[in-house]
Amino acid sequence: MDFEETAVKARAFSYFRAATIDQALDAHARAGDDARFIAGGQSLVPALSLRLQAPRLLIDITHIAELRGIRREGACLRIGALTRHCEMLSEPLIAEFAPLLHAAAPFVAHPAIRNRGTFGGSVALADPASEFPAMTLALDAEIEIAGSSGSRRVKADDFFVDLFETALQPGELITAIYVPLFKADQRFAFDELARRRGDYALVGCGMLATFTSDRIDDIRISFFSVGNTPTRVKGAEAALIGFGLDAERIAAAQAALESDLAPPENDEVPPAMRLHLARVLLGRLLGRLGEAG
Amino acid sequence: MSGFEETILDEADETVRVRFVVNGRKVACEVAPRETLVDCLRGELELTGTHVGCEMGACGACLVQVDGRAVHSCLMFAVQADGARIDTIEGLTESGAIADLQAEFHRRNALQCGFCTPGMLVNAHELLSQMAQPSREAIRDALSGNYCRCTGYEAIVDAIDAVAKARSVGDAR
Structure with a gap:
């Protein structure tokens, strides 16, 4: 096939199927680190096809x-x-x-x-x-x-x-x-808001909490699609630890998101909208966490 | 210890030999490492029932089964599939595994141009092998990665729903 005539084809690379971790690491080093490990490839293959990346060597780790x-x-x-x-x-x-x-x-x-x-x-x-x-x-x-x-x-x-x-x-x-390991005194909740199922979320959130009867002893809340990295919201967590999940506490946690999150400028989803969606989602998930007890 | 030979770094443009079992038949072909599975199936093996759409895993037109599971053949290089069992729409048709789905798609006009149909069928086949009585919502969810620009999906969901019901009646007899 004539790959140069078509836009969505990867640049040429060599392929090596590693049988062990050591083989994979060794191959990477000997390619001068101009290499990529490939496992499922569901993000890497499009990146190669669009020529966002063009390593000299592809190291297949799926048989390790x-x-x-x-x-x-x-x-x-x-x-x-x-x-x-x-x-x-x-x-x-x-x-x-x-x-x-x-x-x-x-x-x-x-x-x-x-x-x-x-x-x-x-x-x-x-x-x-x-x-x-x-x-x-x-x-x-x-x-x-x-x-x-x-x-x-x-x-x-x-x-x-x-x-x-x-x-x-x-x-x-x-x-x-x-x-x-998940324990008997723990509860979890997860959800995301997306325009269509399977699309990237506008905002998503998952949480894991440890309870003594209905009091939260510990909680970790993590958001995605809110900035450059997945983000723990420590202010919201602090607003909840040591308390029961009543409307006042949930509102306090929602309010804390203002300083926990700094969504990036985006024409389709402005920061204020993303912050609003994050508050809505947090409220829903904490509500479910309360009901799960 | 290492199976890695540095000489392969200078052989990026050279083809390598891959072997797989395609639609029940052992085949071997020579491919460049950067050749995707879908290009290999269509170009080298002339199995053009698998369609190439977006080439980035968004449209679902290129779905085939690799070792029994539906995967995007545009999101896999042929070399990665070396040693695998691959079933394309041609093989699934020949074996009769999806004959009822195909008949129902036809009967309900669940296709117009037909470009998306092979991917739809591969996905529907996998769904029904995992879930005997999927709800319409579950069917829609399963098809969320398959684009159809003609039908509006309603007839496709109808067809899959009808086959699921017919199969479970058949099983009960």
Whole structure:
């Protein structure tokens, strides 16, 4: 085929299918870091096709067994980086121990995209409009990263740095994500506002709270599609901790969003509109959290 | 330890051999690493029933089954599919797996130009294999990534709904 005649074709690259993490890291280094890891490819392939990226080497990591699987490890669920979005819906361990991810999964893109896209890939890309990166914040998850100097774990709170920028260094690879097991005294809620189902959300939010009877002992609330990174709203969290969920507290949390969020200028969705939608969504989700008890 | 040979960095424009099982038949072809699966299916294997629309995963015209699951063949390079089982609209038609869906689409005018139809059928096939009695809302949700610019979707949802009901009556007998 004559690729140069058509607009939506990737530039030429070499392809290497890695069998182990070490092989993948080694290949990346030997390509002078002019390489990209590919897993589900549901964001990377369009980026290559549009020539937003043109690496010399594509390293396929989907056949690396160490990156697969979901299992309990101590007080955490270890979710392998290659776990596909559709598995968030079908895997019983996710439904039981990470129900917030299970609840968010139907909102991630469309069914055929969910069949290929991976959890690790979504977190690594850190699209500020994506559901799963924001949920790692709400869940207080830890991201396990492999690099030439070994393996390290980074808290989600420290992982998202700026627009599509994370704590990942060139040549590093997410191997798994650790999520604390969901407990009996916890409640969660998730929803998003989008013009059409499957589109990127105008505003989205997920939360995880620990209760003593009806008092909130701890809560983590994370928004997406509100700025350059997924965003925890610590002012709103502080307005809720130590209290029951009554109308006054919910209003206080909604009011706190004014200083927690600074939505970017946008012709279609002005900052004031996004902030309004965030308040509406927060009110709805806290209402559901109260009813869930 | 490493399976990586640096020489491949200078071979970006050279084709590599991939093998897969397409519609039940083993095939091998020579592709450049940057060639998408849909281009390989249409260009090399002349299976032109799979359509190329947006080439960025938005329109759903290029859906095929890879190892039994619906995927966008524009969002996958052919080299990634090496070793996989691929079923296209041609194979699903030949096997009769979607004959009832096709008949119902025809009967209810669930297509006009037909460009979106292969993707619609692949998606509907997957939905009905996972959910025996989907609600109309569930059908619409499943089709949210498939664009049809002719029909307004109503007849498509009707057709899938009718097949779901007919199949569950058939199962009960």
